[in-house]
Amino acid sequence: MTREELPNLAESKLTALVVDDNFVNQSIHQKLLSRLGIQNDVVCNGKEAVDAHCSGRNYDLILMDMDMPIMNGTQATKRLREMGIESKIAGVTTRANEGEKKEFMEAGLNDFQEKPLTISKLLSILHKLDFYVQT
């Protein structure tokens, strides 16, 4: 998909939260979202993601890394679902073994993609979670 063909989802006013402890990944994931016109925030671990929601912030989409200090993605996803957060949560992580992936999905993910995240993978997430209809 060329730069000119990328959808601009700014009109849909979608919001997203990037949850990742790695600064390089934070930067890339935020850029991917911005290129599609999706406003986004970033936090460094699962606890900060939970705290953000406790303070009243809400997002349409959460991109959740798995391995993070303090509170990992599996724990954070479980906690957010227990809190009643209905945002779509996509797990984004480097290759996890099947058991880890299953545990992560069962924590309450709506989708899962392996890193590195690309525009195609992000569009796949958005399409699967009904944020974007491919024409």
Next chain:
Amino acid sequence: MQRQVALIKQSLFDQGYLDEQFMELEELQDDANPNFVEEVSALYFKDSARLINNIDQALERGSFDFNRLDNYMHQFKGSSTSIGASKVKTECTKFREYCRAGNAEGCLRTFHQLKKEHSTLRKKLEHYFQLARQAGPKETARRPK
């Protein structure tokens, strides 16, 4: 000069220093962020220098905490994968395998090679970005053949 820049970039792919992920990042560059890849690369080298330092210190202590070393290398591999640093990523994978096998000598040997690849990539990318800035903006990012 654009041609020179393109040739240098092609060689980085041909020699296996970079993989397709680097191209994905270049395609994210736009007028708002024309130097996005250079900025992310700078972030990567700053972060990875910290990780190298942590691993160096851990190895110098002599007692091999393979779990801790593996955790550091997991982060390093993650960053390297995200920017397309192919050779560095390969060494990270090898290191982690040696950690899982509890092979201290393998870890030391691989880490030495990893630092070499990391340093080489850094120099080559610095040179590439310097030339790219001098050459000015190009129309579109092109995938290498």
